[in-house]
Amino acid sequence: MxxxxxxxxxxxxxxxxxxxxxxxxxxRHGVRSLILDNHPEPGGSVFRDLVAAARHxxxxxxxxxxxxxxxxxxxxxxxxxxxxxxxxxxxWSVEPDGSVHASTPAGxxxxxxxxxxxxxxxxxxxxxxxxxxxxxxxxAGAAQLLMKQSGLVPTGRVVxxxxxxxxxMVAAQLAGFGADVAAVLDTSTIGDALxxxxxxxxxxxxxxxxxxxxxxxxxxxxRAHIPIHRGVKNLRILGKGDDGPAETIFxxxxxxxxxxxxxxxxLHAGLIPDxxxxxxxxxxxxxxxxxxxxxxxxxxxxxxxxETVAVAGDxxxxxxxxxxxAAGRMxxxxxxxxxxxxxxxxxxxxxxxxxxxxxxxxxxxRFLDRIAPPGAGxxxxxxxxxxxxxxxxxxxxxxxxxxxxxxxxxQIKAFTRCGMGSCQGRFCxxxxxxxxxxxxxxxxxxxxxxTVRPPLEPMSLEVLxxxxx
Amino acid sequence: MFRPRSETVPTVTVIxxxxxxxxxxxxxxxxxxxxxxxNVSGSTGDxxxxxxxxxxxxxxxxxxxxxxxxxxxxxxxxVQDGMRIDFDTLARKDLP
Numbered sequence: 001m002x003x004x005x006x007x008x009x010x011x012x013x014x015x016x017x018x019x020x021x022x023x024x025x026x027x028r029h030g031v032r033s034l035i036l037d038n039h040p041e042p043g044g045s046v047f048r049d050l051v052a053a054a055r056h057x058x059x060x061x062x063x064x065x066x067x068x069x070x071x072x073x074x075x076x077x078x079x080x081x082x083x084x085x086x087x088x089x090x091x092w093s094v095e096p097d098g099s100v101h102a103s104t105p106a107g108x109x110x111x112x113x114x115x116x117x118x119x120x121x122x123x124x125x126x127x128x129x130x131x132x133x134x135x136x137x138x139x140a141g142a143a144q145l146l147m148k149q150s151g152l153v154p155t156g157r158v159v160x161x162x163x164x165x166x167x168x169m170v171a172a173q174l175a176g177f178g179a180d181v182a183a184v185l186d187t188s189t190i191g192d193a194l195x196x197x198x199x200x201x202x203x204x205x206x207x208x209x210x211x212x213x214x215x216x217x218x219x220x221x222x223r224a225h226i227p228i229h230r231g232v233k234n235l236r237i238l239g240k241g242d243d244g245p246a247e248t249i250f251x252x253x254x255x256x257x258x259x260x261x262x263x264x265x266x267l268h269a270g271l272i273p274d275x276x277x278x279x280x281x282x283x284x285x286x287x288x289x290x291x292x293x294x295x296x297x298x299x300x301x302x303x304x305x306x307e308t309v310a311v312a313g314d315x316x317x318x319x320x321x322x323x324x325x326a327a328g329r330m331x332x333x334x335x336x337x338x339x340x341x342x343x344x345x346x347x348x349x350x351x352x353x354x355x356x357x358x359x360x361x362x363x364x365x366r367f368l369d370r371i372a373p374p375g376a377g378x379x380x381x382x383x384x385x386x387x388x389x390x391x392x393x394x395x396x397x398x399x400x401x402x403x404x405x406x407x408x409x410x411q412i413k414a415f416t417r418c419g420m421g422s423c424q425g426r427f428c429x430x431x432x433x434x435x436x437x438x439x440x441x442x443x444x445x446x447x448x449x450x451t452v453r454p455p456l457e458p459m460s461l462e463v464l465x466x467x468x469x
Numbered sequence: 470m471f472r473p474r475s476e477t478v479p480t481v482t483v484i485x486x487x488x489x490x491x492x493x494x495x496x497x498x499x500x501x502x503x504x505x506x507x508n509v510s511g512s513t514g515d516x517x518x519x520x521x522x523x524x525x526x527x528x529x530x531x532x533x534x535x536x537x538x539x540x541x542x543x544x545x546x547x548v549q550d551g552m553r554i555d556f557d558t559l560a561r562k563d564l565p
Contacts, residue, residue: 040546041547056478123525138522138523146503151473152496153471
């Protein structure tokens with residue numbers, strides 16, 4: 001049922017840095033917005049739980065110093081702006097006419113807006129290696145969320161494996177929290193680090209504070225005598241029986257074979273934009289070889305190929321929270337302009353410093369993407385590796401189908417149920433496409449992605465029935 | 470598994486498979502599982518054990534029964550004092 005109270009100028013999907021910043025900027029120009037967020041608290045993966053941490057465990061905040069202040073400030077600003085945030089609300093379908101269907105804690109609801117801002121953020125890239133489905137294997141981001149949300153530290157030996165800035169950051173934060181970090185296994189090589197040098201100047205001027213924060217983290221790991229093995233490949237996790245808890249991680253490296261006992265293995269290979277909503281809407285997408293991920297094709301304000309839909313934040317390509325805040329504000333400025341609450345000249349004037357922020361953030365990001373190529377080491381896993389965690393489909397099964405002439409990702413999905421489990425492809429879609437590209441030599445643009453269909457989130461039939469009008 | 474960094478943080482008590490477990494205030498049910506010593510919380514289409522994996526709502530590895538409602542993602546649910554968290558029977562069968 002939809003009434004005037006369900007009508008807005010702008011509906012923002014996602015309450016992370018981009019979405020929150022867009023709401024604050026919208027309110028400044030009299031644009032009536034609403035935020036839908038599927039977590040219990042707003043803030044997105046980077047800022048969520050900072051308020052709780054500040055209240056219950058202020059001592060812990062120091063470990064997240066690089067962004068705690070900015071996050072708390074943004075959360076306070078959105079509170080002052082008075083924007084309604086529907087937390088715990090799953091958006092299960094979105095339509096190009098501005099209709100949004102969600103199951104909210106108060107029941108199913110259909111809302112409508114002149115414009116939509118999709119600020120769905122990113123997720124960690126799936127890291128398919130043998131044994132990654134065993135209990136005791138998690139993502140590095142998961143361990144970081146446990147520190148932030150609850151101040152929890154792993155009790156046993158922890159090994160982190162993969163690549164990217166978050167891997168190093170979480171290793172150092174865990175060590176700072178008193179965890180027994182036994183090793184960091186980095187799939188990126190010395191060659192990658194050297195290849196990044198030409199991009200260093202732009203990174204230094206783009207984010208000197210974040211860069212020096214990163215260097216301090218590496219230094220902290222060294223001081224704690226935590227071994228960092230670089231250039232590792234063929235990672236595999238063995239444990240109790242076929243499916244039991246993880247016990248040991250093996251790798252091949254420049255110095256030969258290695259192995260180490262681990263009670264907890266944390267994997268990470270960078271982030272990938274969550275493009276499900278924009279794909280469902282039919283927004284044109286483009287492949288970024290640099291970030292090894294799909295993203296919606298946008299203009300400088302974040303407008304997609306669909307008139308009513310803008311996109312901002314890491315869901316448009318990974319650039320970090322600073323760029324996300326700037327992009328969210330720019331999308332809001334353009335919305336205000338389109339709704340005649342702001343002149344073009346005023347929009348452009350207000351956007352100038354934001355554009356600068358985004359350019360600087362990209363300077364840093366392009367350096368990071370080069371020294372730790374996203375996804376390296378996880379693109380063509382051995383046959384026994386489970387690709388689809390939900391349905392247990394292995395890389396070998398997919399290879400067999402490809403040899404038998406199976407055409408593409410949607411056909412493989414139909415034959416194997418890969419991507420049809422409860423996560424709906426969130427932890428296999430990218431890996432499946434990588435494998436098809438690796439096996440067939442086709443381009444990623446040619447291979448494409450699994451089709452996204454509603455409902456985006458699993459929902460009860462009761463909700464579905466009640467939402468039909 | 471996991472332990473609180475500091476013993477002095479305020480906690481609430483949740484009931485995991487009939488066992489009371491104290492967890493820090495502000496935690497999710499997934500954090501409660503891990504603090505309570507379970508890294509297996511369910512199984513998936515292939516009947517293999519799965520545990521909390523991504524903790525951001527994407528992997529569906531942490532689906533449990535919360536206060537009688539099955540299939541809830543533990544990582545998307547904030548703990549309340551007295552909350553009951555149960556693994557469904559299929560998952561229990563798979564516990565090592």
